[in-house]
Amino acid sequence: MENKVNYAIVGGFVLVLGAVLVAGILWLASGGAFQKKYDLYLAIEDESVAGLNLNAPVKYNGVDVGKVRQIQLDPANPERVNLIFAIERGTPIKEDTVAVLKTQGLTGIAYVELGGGTQGAPPLRATAGSPYPVIRTKPSLAARLENVLTSVLAKLDSTSTSINAILSDENRAAFTSALNDIAAVARTIATRKEELDAGITHAARTFENSSRASAQAGPVIDRIGRSAAAIERMGNEVSRTSVSAGKTVDSAGADLKRLGEETLPELERLLGELSVLSTSLRRLSEQTERNPAGLLFGRRPVPDGPGESETGNPSGQQRP
Incomplete structure (x- = not known):
């Protein structure tokens, strides 16, 4: 019995198998199961990005961690350039990570260098209103040199103007x-x-x-x-002497006060008694002069005068 072969089915099977093989080869060539996954980040540059192209490498401390996915001007501010990076998932992008434009050797091919990122800093996250986490940037070496040269040239221009004014x-x-x-x-x-x-x-x-x-x-x-020292010593001695004299005067004043308060009244009384005694002595001497015999025989009564009698003296007192 003769078997009949369906060439159409065989041909279709061969075509399908070939397509599967080609797709498998392409998938394996593109990485297949080992294909890396990337996260997108945004960086905003305030300087020119001349020499930076799409798919330019993004390095973290010199290690390739991604590529530049997109380069475009900021619609809100044309002086800034928005760069979108595709960075391998798992790369430690922290909040203090910064991006800097650099060039490779003399070729002038630009790339992006990431740096910073301390161990204790938190991972970088997207903020509200931004679809991507925003990596901070800082000026490149070329930009810093340009700023320095611009400042130096401005100062040189000012100096030359001043020199021209001086040399007028x-x-x-x-x-x-x-x-x-x-x-x-x-x-x-x-x-x-x-x-x-x-x-x-x-x-x-x-x-x-x-x-x-x-x-x-x-x-x-x-x-x-x-001499001045001797005069000073003499002045000190005079001062001490005056102080002693003052004390002596104060003591004499106290004694005089005590004399006036205690002795003078006694002296006045003594003088009064002496005055009475002197008066009595004077009377005695006068009587003795008038009647010296009276000193020996005492006083005799004076006879009554004419018309005087004992009745005439009712008191019976003798007249002196």
Whole structure:
């Protein structure tokens, strides 16, 4: 029995198998199961990105971790450039990670260098309103050199302007006049050289005499100092003496006060008694002079005068 072969089915099977083989080869060539996964990040540059192309390498401390996926101007500010990076998943992109544009050697091919990222910093996350996490940037070496050169050129321009102002016609004329005056002074000094030498010699002698006088004045000043010290000691002694005298006067005043309060009244009473005694003695002497016998025989009664009697003296008192 003859078998019939369906060539159409065989041909279709071969085509399908070939397509599967080609797809498998392409899949394996593109990485297949080992294909890497990437995360997208945004970086905003404020400088020119000339020399940076799509698929330019993105390096982290010199290690390739991704590529530049997109380069475009910022629609809100054309002075800035938005760069989108495709970075391998698992790369430690932290909040303090920064991106810097660099060039490779003399070829001028630009790439992006990531740096920073301390161990304790948190991972970089997308903020509200931004589809991608934003990596901070800092100026590249070329930008910093350009800024420095621009500043230096501005200062050089200002310096040259100042120099031109200094070297104006008026200043040059004044400078020439000053040089002429200096030359005239120099000629005058040269013509009077001998007088200047003599003046210098006299000045040296004067300084020498002054030094001698100052040396001789030293002992005089010492003696004056000793005299001043002696005067000061004498003043201190006088001060202490005046203090002692003041104390003595105060003590004498207290004694005089006590004398006035205690002794004077007693003295007054004694003087009063002496006055009474002197009066009595005077009377006694007067009586003795009138009647010396009375001193021996005592006083005799005085006889009554005419018309006087004992009745005439009712009190019975004797008259003196």
